[in-house]
Amino acid sequence: MAISGHWAFAFGVLGNIVSFIVFLSPLPTFYKIYKKKSTEGYQSIPYVIALFSSMLWIYYAFLKTNTTLLITINSFGVFIETIYVGFYLFYAPKKARVHTVKMLLLTVVGGFGAIILVTQFLFKGAARGQVVGWICLVFSLCVFVAPLCIVRQVIKTKSVEYMPILLSVFLTLSAVMWFFYGLLLKDVNIAAPNILGFIFGILQMVLYAMYRKKENLIVREQNLAEVQNPVIILDDNKKIPELTEEQIIDIVKLGRLVCSGKVQMASALHQNAAKEEKLSSLQTMEA
Numbered sequence: 445m446a447i448s449g450h451w452a453f454a455f456g457v458l459g460n461i462v463s464f465i466v467f468l469s470p471l472p473t474f475y476k477i478y479k480k481k482s483t484e485g486y487q488s489i490p491y492v493i494a495l496f497s498s499m500l501w502i503y504y505a506f507l508k509t510n511t512t513l514l515i516t517i518n519s520f521g522v523f524i525e526t527i528y529v530g531f532y533l534f535y536a537p538k539k540a541r542v543h544t545v546k547m548l549l550l551t552v553v554g555g556f557g558a559i560i561l562v563t564q565f566l567f568k569g570a571a572r573g574q575v576v577g578w579i580c581l582v583f584s585l586c587v588f589v590a591p592l593c594i595v596r597q598v599i600k601t602k603s604v605e606y607m608p609i610l611l612s613v614f615l616t617l618s619a620v621m622w623f624f625y626g627l628l629l630k631d632v633n634i635a636a637p638n639i640l641g642f643i644f645g646i647l648q649m650v651l652y653a654m655y656r657k658k659e660n661l662i663v664r665e666q667n668l669a670e671v672q673n674p675v676i677i678l679d680d681n682k683k684i685p686e687l688t689e690e691q692i693i694d695i696v697k698l699g700r701l702v703c704s705g706k707v708q709m710a711s712a713l714h715q716n717a718a719k720e721e722k723l724s725s726l727q728t729m730e731a
Contacts, residue, residue: 452628457514459621463517467494467524467617469610474531476647483536490546491532491610495525497583503560504580507573510629577633584637592601604655612652616645 470491477483498521505518507509529548533541559579563572598607619641626634 448628452625453513455621455625455628458518459515459618459625462614464520466611466614467521469614470528472610474528477531477535481535483532483540485605486532488529488532488536488540488547491525491528492544492547492551493583493586495522495529497580497586498522498525499552499556500560500576500580500583504558504573504576504633505731507576508631513625514634527695532638577631581633581637585640588679598651598655604652607648607652609649609652612645612648616642616649619645624705 474485477486498518501514501518502522505514531545534542535542563576567575598604619638623635623638623642626632626636626638656693
């Protein structure tokens with residue numbers, strides 16, 4: 445039992461480390477949003493669901509024993525996901541902003557508040573922990589499935605630009621760590637959702653690799669077409685830079701060389717034609 449507890453603690457620490465990276469993995473996405481000053485095709489669903497899930501796991505951890513590692517990582521999750529959602533709302537267009545606010549009110553305010561009220565008044569003791577545990581299980585699945593909302597867009601556009609592959613990779617690793625943590629603690633609510641989390645993570649990585657390869661092939665074909673069919677566009681609004689005196693002299697010299705080369709070639713062809721004509725006339729006279 446003691447050995448199992450030590451292993452559970454080890455996997456819990458590893459789960460904290462990997463989950464910490466999971467929470468930080470969207471940073472490149474938000475850096476792109478910051479650079480472009482727009483959320484473009486990015487979705488807020490994964491971050492709202494992750495925020496809600498972290499809040500639920502903190503509530504569940506307070507109802508159980510020996511779950512300090514759940515509290516530490518999910519407290520950080522609530523902090524960082526709140527920043528993500530706020531950042532998204534700042535740069536999102538009006539329609540996406542309204543949609544995100546509705547989701548926040550529905551899940552974080554209404555949903556979480558309703559869960560606390562219902563479980564506190566209708567359930568007591570171990571039953572309360574079991575109910576909250578099953579709710580956490582369901583929404584943990586939502587966290588793993590949430591990035592799949594982008595799959596339709598990836599298939600439609602044949603582009604993986606808006607698929608956060610780092611999130612998929614680290615969610616898969618996190619699922620492995622928390623599965624063994626829950627298994628060693630004999631907590632089904634922690635272990636079970638991470639099985640599907642692992643499966644969904646692998647599917648996302650396979651999808652990314654498949655469409656990434658196609659995208660690179662399309663880009664190479666487009667570049668080849670541009671090289672084979674170059675198009676020069678002159679902008680009337682832009683002035684052609686003035687040439688210096690040295691550049692003008694170089695162009696004149698190059699022109700003379702080209703012209704002299706053409707003259708020499710024409711002269712050589714004329715001489716060869718004259719020789720052939722003279723040789724032909726001599727052969728005619730001998731005959």
